[in-house]
Amino acid sequence: MSKSYLANHVKELQPSGIRKFFDLASQMDNVISLGVGEPDFVTPWNVIEASYHSLEQGYTAYTANAGLIELREEISKYLRDTFSISYNPEDQILVTVGASQAIDLALRAIVNPGDEVIVVEPCFVSYSPAISLTGGVPVSVSATADNEFKITPEQIETAITPRTKAIVLCSPNNPTGSVLSREELYGIAQVVRKNDLIVLSDEIYAELAYDEAVTSIASVDGMKERTIVISGFSKSFAMTGWRLGYAAGPTAIMQAMTKIHQYTMMCAPTMAQHGALEALRHGNESVREMKTSYRQRRNFVVKALNEMGLSCHLPGGAFYVFPSIKETGYSSEEFAQKLLEEERVAVVPGQVFGESGEGYIRCSYATSIKQLDESMKRMRRFVKHNSEI
Amino acid sequence: MEQKEIELLKLLEKNGRMDNDTISKMLDVAPVEVEEMIKQLEKEHAILGYSTLVDWSNVYEYEGVAALIDVKVTPVRGVGFDKIASRIYRFPEVKAVYLMSGAYDLSVSVEGKTMMEVSRFVSDKLSTLDTVLSTTTHFILKKYKHDGIIFDEGDDDDKRIMVTP
Ligand SMILES: Cc1ncc(COP(=O)(O)O)c(C=O)c1O
Numbered sequence: 269m270s271k272s273y274l275a276n277h278v279k280e281l282q283p284s285g286i287r288k289f290f291d292l293a294s295q296m297d298n299v300i301s302l303g304v305g306e307p308d309f310v311t312p313w314n315v316i317e318a319s320y321h322s323l324e325q326g327y328t329a330y331t332a333n334a335g336l337i338e339l340r341e342e343i344s345k346y347l348r349d350t351f352s353i354s355y356n357p358e359d360q361i362l363v364t365v366g367a368s369q370a371i372d373l374a375l376r377a378i379v380n381p382g383d384e385v386i387v388v389e390p391c392f393v394s395y396s397p398a399i400s401l402t403g404g405v406p407v408s409v410s411a412t413a414d415n416e417f418k419i420t421p422e423q424i425e426t427a428i429t430p431r432t433k434a435i436v437l438c439s440p441n442n443p444t445g446s447v448l449s450r451e452e453l454y455g456i457a458q459v460v461r462k463n464d465l466i467v468l469s470d471e472i473y474a475e476l477a478y479d480e481a482v483t484s485i486a487s488v489d490g491m492k493e494r495t496i497v498i499s500g501f502s503k504s505f506a507m508t509g510w511r512l513g514y515a516a517g518p519t520a521i522m523q524a525m526t527k528i529h530q531y532t533m534m535c536a537p538t539m540a541q542h543g544a545l546e547a548l549r550h551g552n553e554s555v556r557e558m559k560t561s562y563r564q565r566r567n568f569v570v571k572a573l574n575e576m577g578l579s580c581h582l583p584g585g586a587f588y589v590f591p592s593i594k595e596t597g598y599s600s601e602e603f604a605q606k607l608l609e610e611e612r613v614a615v616v617p618g619q620v621f622g623e624s625g626e627g628y629i630r631c632s633y634a635t636s637i638k639q640l641d642e643s644m645k646r647m648r649r650f651v652k653h654n655s656e657i
Numbered sequence: 658m659e660q661k662e663i664e665l666l667k668l669l670e671k672n673g674r675m676d677n678d679t680i681s682k683m684l685d686v687a688p689v690e691v692e693e694m695i696k697q698l699e700k701e702h703a704i705l706g707y708s709t710l711v712d713w714s715n716v717y718e719y720e721g722v723a724a725l726i727d728v729k730v731t732p733v734r735g736v737g738f739d740k741i742a743s744r745i746y747r748f749p750e751v752k753a754v755y756l757m758s759g760a761y762d763l764s765v766s767v768e769g770k771t772m773m774e775v776s777r778f779v780s781d782k783l784s785t786l787d788t789v790l791s792t793t794t795h796f797i798l799k800k801y802k803h804d805g806i807i808f809d810e811g812d813d814d815d816k817r818i819m820v821t822p
Contacts, residue, residue, distance in 0.1 A: 289820045290818065299821065301817075301819045304817050306817060392822065394822065439742070455754040563807045567685045568682040571682040614819055637679065641679060
């Protein structure tokens with residue numbers, strides 16, 4: 269076959285480094301995986317029940333393109349109660365197939381070929397490829413450990429060019445767990461307003477903040493009209509397989525996103541939307557319980573890692589820790605590979621999330637305390653053994 | 658009560674064998690403090706004991722049956738139901754006794770080696786107590802969930818794939 273049938277922009281996409289570790293880990297037995305970026309809880313039973321019930325009642329057809337109006341109203345209420353921002357459920361909220369689709373739609377709605385979009389690395393693996401697929405150019409800015417993996421306004425300023433259209437922010441962050449405080453967001457907002465940018469604010473981990481409540485950048489003065497809030501049900505309600513998320517933002521952008529959604533997806537799954545409705549109405553208690561458990565496990569893992577000599581800051585949210593492995597002399601990839609081979613513990617090498625992740629690994633603590641305890645014992649043995657060489 | 662104490666109780670309620678070092682890391686308090694908190698909670702009778710939940714149906718060749726018995730009694734002036742309850746809960750066959758609202762007064766959980774043994778306990782010991790008016794015995798056929806723990810073998814299967822974004 270001499271001719272390639274693939275479109276260039278797809279050929280140029282790099283396969284995800286996550287995939288490689290999945291392939292490696294899944295060939296081995298007795299692996300404890302700290303590589304899983306999703307809750308270890310099952311979806312709260314009342315949510316599952318509500319979804320069953322909706323099927324029994326015959327809700328098996330399409331919903332409105334933008335999603336069930338009751339669900340959009342509930343999302344609007346949630347955003348108002350939690351972040352003090354009000355969105356009109358009629359035309360400022362869109363229910364999507366996971367936060368993933370919301371990210372894709374937001375980028376497609378605003379990026380022209382050649383436009384630059386700033387991403388703050390280390391970050392979720394999909395941002396840059398999703399930008400490239402629109403013909404846009406991802407521009408990385410590195411958040412570093414010295415600043416607890418937070419971006420400064422100055423760093424953003426230096427990355428801005430006349431072609432910069434938007435910036436993607438994620439707080440609490442995957443993979444670092446960092447949370448941007450209200451003051452830090454004020455600083456960032458100033459630069460964004462001055463340079464007339466749009467913010468894609470990925471707030472999917474907002475409910476999972478352990479020390480202080482999360483601020484949405486959309487609630488900062490003058491930011492609502494230039495922010496697309498992206499969120500969903502996957503993480504806080506343990507609903508990753510349900511594929512349900514949403515976006516909220518200025519009417520014109522949301523209408524554009526809805527238009528694309530209408531032609532490419534029609535609507536999000538109906539039974540999942542009924543589950544989500546129940547989650548927002550009656551899921552608070554479950555979220556609170558899961559959060560307590562994540563916080564306890566975060567404390568445990570951070571202490572254990574620091575004790576074994578892998579320095580690790582205390583992340584404020586999400587369910588990841590991002591310890592340094594620089595002391596061992598290995599690259600992240602070598603460390604992760606050897607740890608998997610020698611001790612059967614799967615972690616994700618930091619550089620998968622961008623160059624500034626080199627020298628770190630992502631460990632998810634969304635795993636039982638028993639497994640965490642055992643994995644920390646194995647890692648301690650590994651680190652000790654490998655630092656003697 | 659302090660938030661940390663409630664968290665501690667919840668952890669121990671789920672797993673009474675969790676070691677103090679793990680608890681201390683999880684709750685972010687010093688190990689000696691964990692020890693003190695536990696001692697204090699024991700003293701206050703918030704912690705009454707540490708037990709193990711056994712699924713006897715998974716124990717090879719173990720024989721045993723359990724029953725729930727609804728008991729109607731005549732309350733005694735001045736002491737209400739407490740006196741009769743205490744006469745009942747002292748029998749070693751009796752695992753739990755609750756005062757109930759509704760159609761009967763006491764719910765008594767009983768365990769024995771065979772159905773005959775449980776039946777004998779009811780007919781010879783329980784129903785002959787002078788304030789007991791009637792008993793209705795329900796044998797337990799299968800345990801699905803007990804004290805918040807599901808008895809199904811595959812329940813804690815992790816259905817997630819190894820590495821995800
Ligand atoms: C930061 C971030 N955004 C979005 C997503 C995608 O979420 P969803 O399952 O709703 O598509 C993830 C999932 O890992 C994530 O970590």
